[in-house]
Structures are given as structure tokens and as C-alpha cells.
Amino acid sequence: MRIELLHIDGCPNTGPAESRLREAVASAGLDGVAEVGTRLLSTPDDAGAAFFAGSPTFLLDGADLFPGADRTTDLACRVYPTDAGLAGAPTVDQLRAALLAATRQR
Template structure:
């Protein structure tokens, strides 16, 4: 992963998929990397301001690499389709590696 990349996770309170995303990020990031900060988002205005397209959202340099163009922001659960077609609550390891290098 490039050293200049800023990572941040956006999530609603008690998001059931947040631990899954954080575990997967820990597997992809270099050993000794700082934990990815998590920002809790509780309302639609903050979701729009932060660029949260559902919970959890991973931002890379302030952008959501998994959101399709024109995707609506919002305070809701988010579903990701894995590389093998499964529906999951977070991007899979291969998807994270592709985004983070």
C-alpha cells in the first residue's frame, strides 16, 4: 500500500459488519500498520458530508472505491458482492488488496 494513502472507515453505531471489515483490513495492511480510524455516523446529513454509502464504508483518500458512480449516501446497512459472487457485509480480501495495492 502506498504510504500517502489515508484510510478511514465510516459506520453506524453497533454496525454488525464493522468487525469483519476491520479484520480483513488487518490482513491486507502491512504488519505494524496503524489501526484504521473509525468514524461513527448517526444521521443522514453527516453521511452525505462524509461520503458514507452505507455501513461500513471504507474511504481511501476521502473516496469510496466500492461505491458505483452516483450512489446515494445514507445511514443504512451496506452489502458488498465478493469476487466469487457471494453477498457479504464487507469487501473481500481480494477486493481490498486490489484497492489498496
């Protein structure tokens, strides 16, 4: 299983998103089961070659963990609804829930 964080250069949410993702993977018991990585998208062609819906985008085996956003080739930011309002990255709890739901469907 491959979990990938897609991001753009200069995205202020990349650091928090990666930290939260790694915490969610660990708390979901997926350490050692899932390969976690990041991918920098530098051009619209890079974005078009992946399922990219803005930075950061979280993929599990190529599928968006938070479906519903439109794909884009724009090197732009993405926002996520959280209990505290819109944010530049989902919470650890949201990521853990998305990971567990996606792995149950596999």
C-alpha cells in the same frame, strides 16, 4: 495517505470489516505508510458530510475504494459482491486489490 472505515452504530459488519481492512493494509505493505481509522456516523447529516454509501464504506483519502454505489444519507447497511455471493464486507483479497489499485493511481 488516510484509509477510513465509515460505519453506523450497531452494524454487524463493522468488526469483520475493520479486521479485514487491517489485514489487507498489512498484506499490501501499507503498514506505516497509511493511517487507518474508523468513523462512526450517527446522523443523516454525518452521512451527508462524507462520501457514505452504506455501512461499512471504505475510503482512501476521501474516495470510495469500491466505487459504483450511490451516496446516501440513510444510516443503512451496504453489501458487497464476493465470490461467495453478497456479503456485508469485502474479502481481504478484495480490499488488498482495491488498496493496491488505488495507490497505483496516485
